């Protein structure tokens with residue numbers, strides 16, 4: 001494992017790489033409201049460079065004088081509540097131009113430090129309170145949770161082509177399997193998100209390794225093996241995704257203890273991760289890769305069967321193979 005400081009620096013780069021690709025305006029501030037990061041979309045919209053925004057207070061620099069008080073009140077409340085909040089405020093685009101934007105803010109918690117991420121889009125302004133609105137809630141903002149997951153998913157799609165379709169299919173396989181295993185609705189929902197984001201940590205891996213056509217060196221492979229760790233660390237930041245951290249962290253652990261990163265076995269691995277493993281392996285087998293054509297269904301079934309009790313949990317494998325043989329899923333996917 002790398003030294004702590006080195007890991008922290010890498011982690012920062014990883015987060016930036018993802019947020020840079022998010023297709024909404026994103027800014028990250030510290031608890032005093034000083035800007036730490038603004039992404040490409042933000043820089044284009046506000047016509048600023050990253051350097052001239054870093055360290056500046058977002059309220060003083062973005063909000064027209066007439067709304068500074070409301071913005072300060074909102075930010076104070078966001079810091080106190082430490083949850084997903086949504087607000088609409090006017091922002092200054094240039095000397096002559098302001099526009100209304102709706103921001104979803106969420107705290108990013110890492111050790112003691114809390115930063116605040118704001119994801120913003122153009123707002124349809126209501127006349128109420130001069131267009132200023134504010135809400136913080138756990139339950140009635142599902143669409144915004146979904147929005148953030150979608151934004152992260154879209155970012156991962158941009159960084160590694162092919163990831164999105166792979167993850168969507170892994171999700172369909174996983175959900176079908178989870179239903180057959182009679183997992184609770186709550187667990188299935190968690191599994192859905194984990195399946196979509198399971199390889200998210202690959203974004204932390206150097207592109208030269210990730211996209212390499214030839215065989216990986218042992219050292220390069222060691223780096224690839226860190227992706228469950230990075231993925232789990234990323235979602236750990238976002239409080240409403242905490243539930244999926246263990247699923248992501250364990251998706252490459254094997255039933256017989258030969259997996260990574262920890263070499264956990266059998267009952268030590270969460271059931272959702274075991275489901276994800278079967279779905280992940282099968283999906284990878286039947287899909288064309290840059291270096292090989294996809295296997296036929298029969299070949300893939302034979303390979304998965306071979307991993308029964310080795311990489312894969314025997315009971316879960318049996319049920320999965322039953323579903324596949326019944327031919328129900330292919331129709332949904334292809």
Ligand SMILES: [Fe+2]
Nearest residue numbers: 198199251252
């Ligand atoms: Fe993976």
